[in-house]
Amino acid sequence: MRTGDFDPQENDDLVDVDLYASTEPQVTIPVYKRNQAPEGLATRRQLRAMGLSIRGLEVVAEVETRGPKNGLLYEIAKAKPVRPMTLAQEFALDRAMAARQTCPECRRRFYGCLKTSLGICLECHDGTPVHRSSYINAPADPKAA
Structure with missing residues (x-):
């Protein structure tokens, strides 16, 4: 073997280093x-x-x-x-909830969210009658104008 070649038996100063190991001490919590x-x-x-x-x-x-x-x-x-909600945040939250609660066909906004599997209210889906107390506002009547 030539001088300067690597011989693992001669070099005892090499250390195996894990580059991805955390440098912070491991802290255990109860x-x-x-x-x-x-x-x-x-x-x-x-x-x-x-x-x-x-x-x-x-x-x-x-x-x-x-x-x-x-x-x-x-x-x-x-x-x-908790930091209080700003008016803009409250408005954005109300718009998002309105999108989840409003039937796209009859335009009624319900108190609860509509089923995502249907995408519309039960009355529009299969004709099941919806009680008046289950939605917030009645649909706008285009003939009333």
Whole structure:
């Protein structure tokens, strides 16, 4: 073997490096059984029900659930109030909901969303009568003008 050629038995200073490994230390968080989480911790949905947001919060623990994923727990004391919705956001949300609740054929807006499999209300689909209390506004009558 020539000088300068690689010989693995002679070079003991080589290190195997994983380029994709995290450089931060692995931190483990506590996992609690269902309904066993300590006071002061809440899930995202529980925080939202209290009018609080998880923005800027870090996960402090997990709670076991029936499903494949565990629920993440956040500190209630560090949670911030939910920002109020602007008028533009409220208007956009109302337009989106109106699109889901309005029958394209009879133009009635229902209180609930229409079935996406049908795309129209039941009365327009198969003639099933719709009760007056199930929709918000009556269709505009073109003959009334």
